[in-house]
Structure formats: structure tokens, C-alpha cells
Amino acid sequence: MTSTFSEESFGEEKRSLNFIETIIEEDIANRKNEARVHTRFPPEPNGYLHIGHAKSICLNFGMAEKYQGKCNLRFDDTNPEKEETEYVESIMDDVRWLGFQWDKEPYYASDYFEQLFEWAVLLIKKGLAYVDDQSQEVISQQRGTPTRPGIESPYRNRSVEENLDLFMRMKNGEFPNGSRVLRAKIDMSSPNMHMRDPVMYRILHAEHHRTDNTWKIYPMYDYAHGQSDYLEGITHSLCTLEFEVHRPLYDWFLDQIIETSYRPRQIEFARLNLSYTVMSKRKLLELVKNGHVNGWDDPRMPTIAGLRRRGYTPASIRAFADRIGVAKRDNVIDVGLLEFTVREDLNKIAPRVMAVLDPLKVVITNYPTGKIEYVELENNPEDPQSGTRNLAFGRELYIERDDFMVDPPSKYFRLAPGKEVRLKGAYVVRCESFETDTDGTVQTVFCTYDEETKSGTGPKQPKVKGTLHWVEASTAIDAEIRLYDRLFMDEDPAGHKDRDPLEFLNPDSLKIITGKLEPSLAGVVPDEKFQFQRIGYFCVDKDSKAGALVFNRTVLLKDNWAKQSGK
């Protein structure tokens, strides 16, 4: 094994290789395929990319980066009935957003239709492919079952001439959909179902998003994928485990056409599963179509577009992909790990601001009426470069309703009658009294402040247990805050036989409230990210406008008090 490429630069922790890196390094050491590394990310443009695809993207582009190779973006568009340009666009957006750059232009399997067709003709001439006139049902029956061998089609031994003629006429559109297929002649009794004379081409009179109506026949995945890899010079074709049984077929087709020593190799890894969510395109599409979420980029969706709108950063997703690793065993990653990686990134980069989501009025009774002063606050204690800002302080403020209790337990470090807290960046205040409405809900809390405790400059700096965030009432601005929670209440919503994942939908996955924010936020634009001090990370939604701000909650801060008091 060469260690040339496994050495990490100084400061980075040195990690052991995953099984794919091990294979690649062996191949490089053996100078297989001239020691080139060329991968590809091959999505079908029939839906939006999700976090599982992000794993594949990071893997494929990551291997290319690590071994100074290349990675193609290739749209696997062999089924005109499901594929749309909208998806092509979104996929390119997502890959770019994650920070990867594909080699040259995006490729399309449809670019190879002509070549694929010629190779099909070649297979017919070699006696390795034939036109079958039977119906889908009959062909399916003849295929047998996993435990019973199939039987051969009566059309299996047609002459090359007849096959050629029929295949041409299929191509020319002379036959209706479903009337004939081209099949590879392999082995109807193979224990591997995929080798039982698989279909190579079907007749589809459908408009293709790129080739329009030129083609009346379309190649199947198995017939197109390996050859596409070959045409692009791919060396390591990484795909998920369910394609493992396809590998003999991948190799079989390549065997028939390859004349060089170069050959791509398919390697399978386990797809990502995330707890408390669903990951199949079909189920995600259902969520969108049935209106359980507001589109593919709804911040509750595990799509890349959804995560982006939720406030996740590319760095956090790449860090996530990094930590989950790559292996062949089935896995379910705790969604908490994803949340950890965003917090980790946002903690470093998100400016801190004051925002009160459930406001409770506080009156500082000994503070002059009408006076406003400005206190200085750090923008981000984690980032010394981020500077400070001035924030209005006055007699009437809002604090979080959770931060006051009439009759608190002993470990409660916040405001309560007779207790003192620090208002972050301002003064220490003491709660003298409070006022409730008729049903006992606290309406206003009355405090006194000590002018000498002013943050930083005051002569008295008493140690107080609690520090609260706050906003000054007359200058605070309102904003719509969208509080997102997990979409499903079950850890594995799709993992129950006889139960629809929709049964586990979380009815409280979105709550919309109006919060009070510090005025410096008036000019924010979509995608800006902040830490609402002591609450969590929030980002500006694309629906946000000046005067009608909208924030999405990305993730809460870790909250040991909630954990402790919840028990």
C-alpha cells in the first residue's frame, strides 16, 4: 500500500482509510488504469437530491479531490417518462452549493444513445442479443423466481438478420410501446436474476427532456451505466449496495465491448439512513404532492434544498459526511449528529443577536422614563474579528417568558421575585414584584437596576448566577419566526410493515410565532444566519422582506437546563 496519499497535512488528524480508499490506493500502487482516479456522481433527474445523495457526492468528489483525480456529474436520463429539466437544474445547484466542481460540462447518459445503439447492433451480430416479441407479463413469468430458474423465450434463437431488422424497425418507431424489447442472451437459469436475459431496450414513444422525439427506444439502466462509465474514462464507479447484484451484468456488458486494457470497476457502499426521517425519493415526493410540506425545499425536508433553506451550511454537511464514514453495513445515523455538525459550524461563524421569542414585559422602575442609552455587545465571542455593536437599553424591556418564574425550583438561575440576574451587556436587575391578569398569567415584571453594575465599566461587578437576553421595548422590531421540529415522531417512520410513514408525522413540526428582535436586524437578507442568544441558530428565509422579516429556526442550542429540569 502506498502511503503517499494517505498522509494528511500537519494539524489534521490522521485517519485510517475506508475500504474504498484502500482499493483506490491499491489500484494506484498497481498502476491500474494508468493510476488515474476518475469518479462520477450519476443522479437520475427525477427528483430533488437529499442528504443521502450528499453522502455520495462528498464521497465521489472527495475521492477525486484526495487523489488528484476528476469527478463527473452525469445525469442518468434513460427514462424519458420520469425525468425533467427542473430536476437537472436543482441538482446542479445543489452540487455547486455543496462546494464541488465537476469536470468539464455535465454529462448525460442520453449523449451516448447513438453509441449505445451501435453497441447493441454489435451484440446482435455477435449473437448475444435478440428481439423478444412477448408481452411484459409473459417475459416476467418466464424469468422464474429467485428460487426457480427461468425458461427461455421462444424468440431467443432468431436469426441475426431477423433481429437486426426488427431492432431497426423498433428504432424507427414502427412498433407500439411494449410490443417488443431487445434482450441480452445470457443465462435463463442463472441464480442471479439479473443475468436471466435482461432487457436492454424498450420501446417508448415519449418526449425526452434532451433528445425530444428522436428516439423511440430507450436503453435500460444496466445496459447504459457501465458503458457510460467506460465512455467517460471512469475508473471507480461508486454506487449503493442494492446494485451489488447488478455488478456481474455491469461486467458482462463491458466484456462484450471493451478492447482496451482500461476498465471501470463498480464498488458498492451502504446508503445513508437518518433517524426520524424518510429517505426515498418516492416518499419525499409524496410528502410534497400531498401538501404535508411546502415543496421540495421545505426546511423540514431532508433534501439538500430543504437543509439549505433550514440554515445548514455546506461546511456542516461536508463535515457530517466525513464523520459518518463509508462502509458496507447497513446504518442508521442519529439525526443528532447532523445537528451537531451545524452547531459546530454556526458556533464559529454566526453573529450573536438578541431575540425574544415569547416576550414578557419588564419595567425597570428606577430607570428614568424616556431615557435610552446604548450598551456595547460582542458580535461573536468565538470570533475576535467580528467586532461589537451598540444596542438600545431603556426602562421597558422584553425578556423570555421562560426566564421568569413566580415560584422557582432551587436550581433555577433566572429571574424570580427577590432574585437578581444580569441583563446581558447591561445591568444587574432585581425582581421586586410582578403583575398577573385574571387567570394568573404574569403580565409584567417590575425590577430595579443598579447603575454601578453596568457591564464592563461599572464599579460593581457582582457574581450573579443567571444572565438573560432581552430587547428594549420601544425599539424592538417584530419578525415572523418559523419554529421547525422533526417531521416524524418515530425513529424509523418507514420501517414498520403495514404502517404508513405518514401516521408518524409530527403535527407540531412547524409553529409560527412573532418575536421581538433587536433593531440591528432590520436590514437582513435571505440566507443570513444568526445565533439568537441563548436560544438557537436561525436564518433568514427567502420569504423575508424588509419590514416583514421571516426567520427559520435551524437548530436549538444545546440546553442542559431543559434536560435537567425536564427530568
Add this chain to the structure above:
RNA sequence: UGCCCGAUGGUGUAAUUGGCAACACGUCUGACUCUGGAUCAGAAGAGUUCAGGUUCGACCCCUGAUCGGGCAACCA
């Protein structure tokens, strides 16, 4: 009663290719803190699915079993 994969703390991923298991998240302590965040220090938690075998020595090799996943679209 087929074929192909896989099985290591709660969750993931490792173990210099045979020298008695490490890292991350999570959990729990404690310190620090003008964010009950972050940071720092520490702890608990698996003896590697099971049973045999080879070996001085097995997570690693062999045999068998068990459990889990995948395969019967003219989907990818």
C-alpha cells in the same frame, strides 16, 4: 427453501492486515463562563452475534449456525 452482501459500546466508524479494542457523537461528573452555549478536565459504557477449528496468540483465517439487508420494473 436459491444467489449476493453484512454483523465491533446507545449510534456510527477504526484496529499498523494474527499481538486481548481506538476515535467521534451521545450519556454522566467537575471546572470555567456576562449565552444553563462554547471551551477545558475526567468517567461510565463493547471483550467484537453464537459454536467449533487452526495458532504460542483470533475482531481479523477456516467450518457451521443465527440474525439483518438486497435480488423476481419494459425504474434507477
